[in-house]
Each structure stands twice: as C-alpha cells, then as structure tokens.
Amino acid sequence: MSLASLSLFAFAVAKAADFISRLMPYRERLYRLALAQLRNTNDAEDAVQEVLIKAGRNAQSFRSESSEYTWVVRILINHCHDVQRKVTRRQKREITGDLVEQKSSQIADTRASIEQNIELSEMSKHLMDAVEELGQNYKPLILMRYFEDMSYENIAEALKINLGTVKSRMNQAKTLLKAKLEARGIGGDYFG
Amino acid sequence: MIILDKKKSKIQPGDDAKFEAFLKKQFAELKSELAKYPAPAEERGGQVIPFSPRINSWAKRNAKWKYGIAAAILVAVAVPMVLQLNRQRAEMANRSTSAPALEQSQKSGKTLQDRVAEREEADADATRPSGEIQANKNYYEKKKVTPAKDARDAVVSDDVKGRRDKLEAKTRAPAELAAGRSEGYATKEEAPAPERAKLQNAPATVPSGGELAEAASEKAERSVAAGAPAPAAPASPAPAPVFAAKKRSAAPVEESEAKRDAASKVDTDAAPAAKPRSFSLDDTNAKLKKQSIAEEEKTEMERLWKEYEKDPKAFNKDRNRSARLRTLLARHDTKSRAKRMMTK
Numbered sequence: 001m002s003l004a005s006l007s008l009f010a011f012a013v014a015k016a017a018d019f020i021s022r023l024m025p026y027r028e029r030l031y032r033l034a035l036a037q038l039r040n041t042n043d044a045e046d047a048v049q050e051v052l053i054k055a056g057r058n059a060q061s062f063r064s065e066s067s068e069y070t071w072v073v074r075i076l077i078n079h080c081h082d083v084q085r086k087v088t089r090r091q092k093r094e095i096t097g098d099l100v101e102q103k104s105s106q107i108a109d110t111r112a113s114i115e116q117n118i119e120l121s122e123m124s125k126h127l128m129d130a131v132e133e134l135g136q137n138y139k140p141l142i143l144m145r146y147f148e149d150m151s152y153e154n155i156a157e158a159l160k161i162n163l164g165t166v167k168s169r170m171n172q173a174k175t176l177l178k179a180k181l182e183a184r185g186i187g188g189d190y191f192g
Numbered sequence: 193m194i195i196l197d198k199k200k201s202k203i204q205p206g207d208d209a210k211f212e213a214f215l216k217k218q219f220a221e222l223k224s225e226l227a228k229y230p231a232p233a234e235e236r237g238g239q240v241i242p243f244s245p246r247i248n249s250w251a252k253r254n255a256k257w258k259y260g261i262a263a264a265i266l267v268a269v270a271v272p273m274v275l276q277l278n279r280q281r282a283e284m285a286n287r288s289t290s291a292p293a294l295e296q297s298q299k300s301g302k303t304l305q306d307r308v309a310e311r312e313e314a315d316a317d318a319t320r321p322s323g324e325i326q327a328n329k330n331y332y333e334k335k336k337v338t339p340a341k342d343a344r345d346a347v348v349s350d351d352v353k354g355r356r357d358k359l360e361a362k363t364r365a366p367a368e369l370a371a372g373r374s375e376g377y378a379t380k381e382e383a384p385a386p387e388r389a390k391l392q393n394a395p396a397t398v399p400s401g402g403e404l405a406e407a408a409s410e411k412a413e414r415s416v417a418a419g420a421p422a423p424a425a426p427a428s429p430a431p432a433p434v435f436a437a438k439k440r441s442a443a444p445v446e447e448s449e450a451k452r453d454a455a456s457k458v459d460t461d462a463a464p465a466a467k468p469r470s471f472s473l474d475d476t477n478a479k480l481k482k483q484s485i486a487e488e489e490k491t492e493m494e495r496l497w498k499e500y501e502k503d504p505k506a507f508n509k510d511r512n513r514s515a516r517l518r519t520l521l522a523r524h525d526t527k528s529r530a531k532r533m534m535t536k
Contacts, residue, residue: 003273007266014262031231036222041229118229126220146219178211191214 012060019059019068020052026069027052030076033147035067036128037080038087041116047083051076070158073148077140122184130180138173145170379488486524497529 023030027048034044034051055062055072062071120128131142140159144150150158155165181187496517498509508514521530 003270007270010262011259014258018258028231032223032226035226035229045231051310055231118226120225121221123218124225125217127222146215148225174211174215177215191208191211 016056016059018186023052023055023068023072033076034080035118036147038083039118041118043083047079051079070154072082073144074140074158077143079137094170126184126186130177130184132178134173138169138176141170141176489520490524493524
C-alpha cells in the first residue's frame with residue numbers, strides 16, 4: 001500500500017469516527033424509531049448499531065445538504081423496512097413448518113427474540129400496522145412527520161425530493177392511512 | 193374525492209384537521225409508550241466501562257487539532273521516508289552510471305569539465321534547430337531556417353552553392369530596384385548608382401528591330417553560358433514603361449525562342465529562386481519535342497513500310513529493320529498494317 005493511499009485511508013477512518021461520534025447523542029431517538037417499527041428491543045438495538053456503522057462507512061458520500069440526523073433517519077427507516085420484511089418472511093415459513101423441522105437451533109433464537117417483543121396499546125399497534133402497510137413510498141413520510149416531528153423542508157432534504165412532492169405524497173399517505181385505519185374499525189369515533 | 197383500489201370505495205381526503213390532530217395524539221402516545229423501553233446501554237447492570245464517552249470527550253477536546261495531529265504524524269513519518277527513498281534511488285543511479293563514465297574518462301584522458309564544455313559547445317551549435325528560435329520568428333523567417341533546408345545546404349556541393357549565390361546576387365539587385373520603383377520615385381532608397389546611370393543615359397529614341405533582336409540573342413547566349421535563368425517578369429528591373437512596351441512589341445520570335453532554350457537549360461536548384469509567374473516553358477518545349485519526334489518516326493515508318501511492301505521477304509531478313517517497323521506501327525496506331533505484317 002502506498003503512502004498516499006495509507007494517508008487517505010487514515011483520513012477516511014478519522015472522518016468516519018468523527019461522524020459517528022457526532023451521531024451518538026441521537027442514538028436514543030434512533031432507538032425509539034427503530035423500536036416503533038420493529039417492536040423488538042434486540043432487533044431495534046441491532047438496527048441502530050448497523051445503521052450507525054453504515055453511516056460511518058458512507059460518511060464520505062454525505063454532502064451536508066441535509067442535517068446528519070435526517071440523513072441517518074432515512075437510512076434507519078429503510079433498514080427497518082428490510083429487517084421487517086425478513087422477519088415476516090421467517091415467521092411465514094415457521095408457520096408453514098418448513099423451518100421448524102429442519103433448523104431446530106434457530107427456534108431458540110426466535111423464542112428469545114420473541115421474549116424481547118414490546119407491549120403496545122391496541123390503538124398504537126393498529127396505527128403502526130397501518131403505517132407498515134403504507135409501503136416504502138409513504139411510510140418514511142408519516143414517520144418523519146409525526147414521529148420525528150420533522151418539517152416538510154427537512155423531509156424533502158432527507159429524501160432528496162421536492163417540497164411539492166413531499167406535500168402531495170403526504171396528502172396521499174394520510175388518505176391511505178385513514179382508509180386503512182377505517183378498515184381496522186378505527187373510524188368516525190376517533191377522527192370523524 | 194379520491195377513488196382507491198378495486199372496491200372503488202370513496203375516501204375522504206386526508207388533510208382534514210381532525211385526522212391530523214388524531215395522528216399527532218396517537219404518535220405522542222406511542223412515543224410515551226416507547227419511552228418505557230430505554231436504550232440497552234442505560235439499562236445494563238454491572239460496571240460499564242465508559243469507553244465511548246471517553247472517546248467523545250477526547251474528540252471534543254481535540255476536535256480542532258485532530259486533523260492537524262494526524263497530518264503532523266503523517267508528515268513526520270512520510271517525509272523522512274520519501275527523503276530516504278530518493279537518496280537510495282540517487283545512490284543506485286550513481287552506482288550504475290559512474291563506473292562506465294570513469295572508464296571512458298580514463299581512456300580518453302579528458303576531465304569531466306572538458307567533456308561538459310564540449311557538450312555545451314555542441315549544444316550551442318547554430319546549425320542545430322531549436323524551438324526557441326522558431327518560436328520567436330515569424331513565418332517567413334522560420335521558412336528560411338527550416339532544418340530541411342539547412343540539411344540540403346549541407347549536402348549540396350560548393351560548386352552549386354557558388355552558382356546559387358551568384359544567382360541570388362543577380363536576382364536581389366533588380367528586385368530591390370523594382371521595390372524602390374514601385375514605392376515611387378521619391379523613395380529614400382533609390383536604385384544603385386550604376387543602374388541609375390544606365391537608366392539616365394538610356395537613348396530616347398527606340399532602336400530598330402534588327403538591333404533589338406541582336407541584343408536579345410546576345411543576352412540569351414550570355415545567360416546560357418552563365419547557367420543563369422531568364423529574369424523573372426515581376427523581379428526584372430523595370431526600365432521606362434514606354435521603352436519596355438515598345439521593346440516587347442518589337443522583339444522578334446527568335447528572342448522568345450532563345451529565351452525558351454535558356455530557360456530549359458536552367459539549373460534545377462535555381463528554379464524556385466527565380467520562379468516565373470507566367471506559364472512555364474518547359475511543358476511546351478517537351479510537347480514540341482514530342483511532336484517533332486513523332487513526325488520523324490512517322491516519316492521513318494512510311495519509308496520502312498514502302499521498303500517492306502516492295503519486298504517483304506528481303507525486308508524481314510534484316511531483323512533490326514523489321515523490329516523497328518513493328519514498333520513504329522504499334523506506336524503510331526496503324527493496327528491494320530501491323531496485322532498485315534503479322535499475317536504475312
């Protein structure tokens with residue numbers, strides 16, 4: 001390895017460490033966001049750790065167009081979406097019985113993680129389920145706006161889309177969410 | 193109103209205030225519920241080693257100096273390393289080059305300073321083309337000192353050089369004179385004294401045609417003897433315009449022929465120096481020669497053909513004559529005769 005590449009590597013490491021250290025105060029907030037989506041403490045913790053590492057690795061590509069926190073929130077939401085997809089796939093396989101017979105060792109892990117599942121109120125569960133069903137286009141918008149209390153401008157910066165697009169998508173997301181909540185029996189009595 | 197999905201159920205738009213308030217309230221409740229589950233690092237029992245806070249505090253304290261320290265360390269490591277590497281390379285280069293150079297100097301008996309001086313002299317040689325000279329000169333000056341021409345000069349013999357110098361001297365004087373005339377008679381630089389005297393002493397009366405022809409033929413002979421070309425039209429010293437016009441009209445055909453012959457015998461090196469603007473005479477001369485040769489060959493062919501028709505057998509005995517006739521017939525497009533000759 002030449003001296004120039006070694007120095008570049010050293011600077012990259014220093015920058016990543018600096019970036020992660022700046023994100024550490026937001027760790028708690030990130031953890032809550034992950035927990036709201038995954039509803040499992042272990043998964044949420046892992047997700048936060050992985051997202052911080054991911055952010056540190058890609059610190060070079062961060063262009064300071066938005067704040068660091070909004071950037072990491074976006075990464076976390078996407079990561080949680082991926083994790084959730086994996087979990088639901090695994091659960092489906094467990095239900096069909098394919099995995100139970102073949103890999104008995106993994107059952108213990110699943111049980112352990114089930115023990116870490118959090119208890120939410122019925123309303124919160126329905127709300128989060130409905131948000132989950134919104135999909136990748138609308139879910140980050142709702143979470144950023146109502147969970148993280150971010151402004152439209154910050155959401156636009158974080159998602160790298162226009163402000164007008166954010167507003168129109170938000171309107172569509174709320175319409176869909178309303179429909180999904182109504183389908184779950186949460187309707188006119190609450191917001192009619 | 194927005195219609196969604198297959199069921200086409202009518203859904204109210206989502207931007208109403210009540211729904212907004214409901215969402216805010218529900219998410220606030222969700223947050224309060226999640227607050228019961230603190231982050232694992234806070235909840236851990238035992239003695240937690242506060243490693244990350246220490247790092248953070250160190251980072252906070254040294255945030256300004258962090259990059260500076262890293263750079264200083266790198267410089268402290270890298271600079272001596274690079275210097276050492278350069279030194280090693282130089283040593284290697286010296287080792288590989290010094291031994292043959294020493295042997296060479298010992299053999300030749302010259303010191304290093306002598307060799308350097310020789311090298312400098314060789315570099316300073318004027319014949320060597322250099323970019324600086326070319327860059328500072330304009331197009332025409334560049335053209336004069338092009339390396340190709342220099343090389344050509346080196347190759348040509350002294351005899352040719354002498355001839356060229358003479359020619360240049362001849363062409364330069366009339367050119368200068370013509371330039372002076374073209375600028376007007378009131379120019380500062382006038383024609384040279386002998387030329388001026390000639391022009392002033394020129395006879396006012398027009399000489400007769402016979403005298404002019406003689407003079408022209410003499411001039412042509414002289415030019416042929418000297419190996420010089422006929423003076424070019426624009427560069428020639430323009431005498432009094434009336435005199436020149438009359439001279440041109442009165443000049444007989446002989447003069448032009450003499451000039452043509454002289455031009456055909458001109459040295460090839462001198463041609464670009466005195467390039468005429470008019471139509472070149474070489475081509476016309478060559479055409480005339482070809483025509484005359486063709487006519488001669490035709491007469492010869494006719495003569496041989498007559499001889500052949502008289503007695504073909506006797507004619508064919510002489511192989512050279514029959515071959516000559518065949519070639520002449522082939523050359524002058526008389527295929528019928530050639531065929532007849534072949535069949536006979």
